[in-house]
Amino acid sequence: ARSIDLAVIPGDGIGPEVVAEGLKVLSAVLPGDIKLETTAYDLGARRWHATGETLPDADLERLKAHDAILLGAIGDPSVPSGVLERGLLLKLRFAFDHYVNLRPSRLFPNTATPLAGRPDIDFVVVREGTEGLYVGNGGSMRTGTPAEVATEVSINTAYGVERVVRDAFERAAARPARKLTLVHKNNVLVHAGHLWKNTVDRIAQEYPQVSTDYLHVDAATIFFVTQPERFDVIVTDNLFGDILTDLAAAVTGGIGLAASGNINPAGTFPSMFEPVHGSAPDIAGTGKADPTATVLSVALLLRHLGHEAEAVRIEDAVSADLAERDAATPRTTAQIGDALAARVAG
Amino acid sequence: ARSIDLAVIPGDGIGPEVVAEGLKVLSAVLPGDIKLETTAYDLGARRWHATGETLPDADLERLKAHDAILLGAIGDPSVPSGVLERGLLLKLRFAFDHYVNLRPSRLFPNTATPLAGRPDIDFVVVREGTEGLYVGNGGSMRTGTPAEVATEVSINTAYGVERVVRDAFERAAARPARKLTLVHKNNVLVHAGHLWKNTVDRIAQEYPQVSTDYLHVDAATIFFVTQPERFDVIVTDNLFGDILTDLAAAVTGGIGLAASGNINPAGTFPSMFEPVHGSAPDIAGTGKADPTATVLSVALLLRHLGHEAEAVRIEDAVSADLAERDAATPRTTAQIGDALAARVAG
Ligand SMILES: CC(C)[C@H](C(=O)O)[C@@H](O)C(=O)O
Ligand SMILES: CC(C)[C@H](C(=O)O)[C@@H](O)C(=O)O
Numbered sequence: 284a285r286s287i288d289l290a291v292i293p294g295d296g297i298g299p300e301v302v303a304e305g306l307k308v309l310s311a312v313l314p315g316d317i318k319l320e321t322t323a324y325d326l327g328a329r330r331w332h333a334t335g336e337t338l339p340d341a342d343l344e345r346l347k348a349h350d351a352i353l354l355g356a357i358g359d360p361s362v363p364s365g366v367l368e369r370g371l372l373l374k375l376r377f378a379f380d381h382y383v384n385l386r387p388s389r390l391f392p393n394t395a396t397p398l399a400g401r402p403d404i405d406f407v408v409v410r411e412g413t414e415g416l417y418v419g420n421g422g423s424m425r426t427g428t429p430a431e432v433a434t435e436v437s438i439n440t441a442y443g444v445e446r447v448v449r450d451a452f453e454r455a456a457a458r459p460a461r462k463l464t465l466v467h468k469n470n471v472l473v474h475a476g477h478l479w480k481n482t483v484d485r486i487a488q489e490y491p492q493v494s495t496d497y498l499h500v501d502a503a504t505i506f507f508v509t510q511p512e513r514f515d516v517i518v519t520d521n522l523f524g525d526i527l528t529d530l531a532a533a534v535t536g537g538i539g540l541a542a543s544g545n546i547n548p549a550g551t552f553p554s555m556f557e558p559v560h561g562s563a564p565d566i567a568g569t570g571k572a573d574p575t576a577t578v579l580s581v582a583l584l585l586r587h588l589g590h591e592a593e594a595v596r597i598e599d600a601v602s603a604d605l606a607e608r609d610a611a612t613p614r615t616t617a618q619i620g621d622a623l624a625a626r627v628a629g
Numbered sequence: 630a631r632s633i634d635l636a637v638i639p640g641d642g643i644g645p646e647v648v649a650e651g652l653k654v655l656s657a658v659l660p661g662d663i664k665l666e667t668t669a670y671d672l673g674a675r676r677w678h679a680t681g682e683t684l685p686d687a688d689l690e691r692l693k694a695h696d697a698i699l700l701g702a703i704g705d706p707s708v709p710s711g712v713l714e715r716g717l718l719l720k721l722r723f724a725f726d727h728y729v730n731l732r733p734s735r736l737f738p739n740t741a742t743p744l745a746g747r748p749d750i751d752f753v754v755v756r757e758g759t760e761g762l763y764v765g766n767g768g769s770m771r772t773g774t775p776a777e778v779a780t781e782v783s784i785n786t787a788y789g790v791e792r793v794v795r796d797a798f799e800r801a802a803a804r805p806a807r808k809l810t811l812v813h814k815n816n817v818l819v820h821a822g823h824l825w826k827n828t829v830d831r832i833a834q835e836y837p838q839v840s841t842d843y844l845h846v847d848a849a850t851i852f853f854v855t856q857p858e859r860f861d862v863i864v865t866d867n868l869f870g871d872i873l874t875d876l877a878a879a880v881t882g883g884i885g886l887a888a889s890g891n892i893n894p895a896g897t898f899p900s901m902f903e904p905v906h907g908s909a910p911d912i913a914g915t916g917k918a919d920p921t922a923t924v925l926s927v928a929l930l931l932r933h934l935g936h937e938a939e940a941v942r943i944e945d946a947v948s949a950d951l952a953e954r955d956a957a958t959p960r961t962t963a964q965i966g967d968a969l970a971a972r973v974a975g
Pocket of ligand 1: 369372373525816817
């Protein structure tokens with residue numbers, strides 16, 4: 284498309300700051316003949332305090348019309364835990380059927396990793412985004428009494444598992460290593476685990492060129508720190524994917540570099556791109572936030588919309604910028620954004 | 630007690646090999662006036678293949694009479710995933726109400742860690758052992774069809790959460806740092822998360838000397854690799870505890886050193902001690918298994934039975950042995966066991 288109609292949800296804490304830099308880089312990378320139109324949505328803690336709303340139907344309806352959504356971060360200590368997460372962020376993922384939560388992990392040269400030996404890390408986690416323990420199917424009875432019972436139900440469907448597993452196989456088939464690892468806990472969660480494992484084994488027949496592997500989630504965390512180079516594409520459920528991708532971010536230079544896309548591959552609804560990090564209220568307004576994760580999320584956004592060349596330009600710019608970073612002279616959020624914008628334009 | 634009546638479940642793979650060394654060290658450390666009696670139970674893959682049984686009522690009944698249980702490892706690729714885990718290991722944990730799954734993590738000097746900078750790690754995870762997603766409350770319908778739905782239910786009770794939280798506060802109060810971190814995911818699993826968070830906040834009033842902290846499980850994995858020295862006592866649910874303790878083992882020198890106790894603090898049923906690692910069928914019979922995790926589990930066993938001095942002797946012996954280990958000249962399972970036995974006896 285020769286135009287991009289983008290919804291922007293800056294959100295809370297450092298969200299607006301990193302989104303500003305993401306948009307700066309996006310404007311800089313787009314050729315003159317691609318028109319960029321952005322519409323900001325006031326959603327998050329401020330809106331909730333002002334009106335009690337998290338994501339009203341009217342906003343959801345308007346959001347549907349855009350080509351894609353760029354989101355900064357959601358969450359503030361002044362709002363009870365879960366209100367904005369369930370009422371806004373997860374509501375968007377579910378309403379727009381973002382069943383592929385795509386989270387690439389790569390250890391860029393010259394970036395800090397807590398791992399000795401700097402392993403060669405380059406994998407992508409395909410996290411299911413619309414099922415599992417995230418469905419919001421739980422409750423409690425006798426709440427607040429010594430007889431309270433609280434439940435959380437993980438719901439997994441063949442429909443939901445098969446589509447994300449197919450997506451993961453497609454991605455694995457397109458990568459040089461062509462390897463897909465399923466992560467679950469099928470020795471304990473036998474019913475959901477059986478569905479996931481059987482689905483992978485069945486679809487694997489259609490992808491003889493892709494090798495497959497299975498790991499329990501606990502064992503997977505071990506390999507993330509001892510042998511992360513063994514991974515290529517990982518497919519896993521919503522909760523395991525949440526846990527593993529924070530760990531992946533930590534070993535590849537930190538949450539300041541981790542990008543993600545909440546993707547609706549069919550294009551029925553707009554996909555949504557966001558840094559993996561949260562709103563970090565403790566550093567909001569200080570200029571310390573690293574906008575790189577948001578900038579890399581913009582690259583995923585461009586790729587999703589078919590602008591592959593521009594996506595690569597951004598990723599190359601980030602690579603080059605990181606290679607020249609000097610930890611001793613930190614830059615502000617805006618300075619990093621400026622540097623990246625200059626690189627992609629140049 | 631001046632005698633120990635121990636049930637031993639060697640189990641599968643390297644289980645029998647590491648248990649033999651654990652018993653060797655146990656015999657060596659006990660003073661002459663403490664009588665040790667052991668009874669071996671044939672449970673695991675062999676038994677299941679031979680009889681179809683995982684843990685018959687008769688065995689469960691006999692096991693009840695012992696002072697404690699030492700378990701090697703359970704699991705074999707020839708048995709469908711989940712059969713031995715649910716039918717034997719978890720059945721024991723649930724039947725004997727092992728609600729405190731105690732997993733200490735310490736980076737001993739001279740041991741390999743994948744982390745650069747060798748942080749000072751010394752924390753203990755108190756993992757709930759009888760609730761959550763491990764209750765086996767799940768199922769599937771239209772199994773094997775494109776319309777399959779598979780569920781797993783996490784059940785959490787005030788009764789179950791409070792008792793393990795109390796245990797964790799007691800442990801935190803007895804340690805120098807006196808810090809307790811609750812790990813959960815209360816922004817998504819709001820019902821279970823609310824129960825856990827409220828329970829910790831309430832019991833905290835009774836322990837003003839203990840400082841408390843809360844982390845989402847995804848964020849906790851980040852700190853495990855970037856700042857593990859921040860943890861003292863961690864309390865968490867069954868599944869999060871499973872995941873975090875494998876990661877903890879990985880950063881503190883590997884699963885070959887990670888000990889655990891499945892504890893029934895009331896003493897209603899025997900507690901069970903086991904290495905965190907699995908049966909590792911790939912190295913069974915090669916003499917490559919490190920029995921140290923089992924030996925450290927024996928130390929936890931002795932401490933639980935009131936033999937604190939002997940527990941410390943074992944832990945000091947392991948420390949001293951690790952300090953002198955030379956990665957270039959690996960020893961066999963039995964050689965490590967011999968060396969540790971010699972140290973504790975000497
Ligand atoms: C904020 C929270 C609901 C969210 C999640 O758990 O998915 C976040 O951790 C993430 O990974 O995007
Ligand atoms: C074997 C498996 C059932 C077990 C668990 O998940 O508890 C193991 O991983 C552990 O941590 O002891």
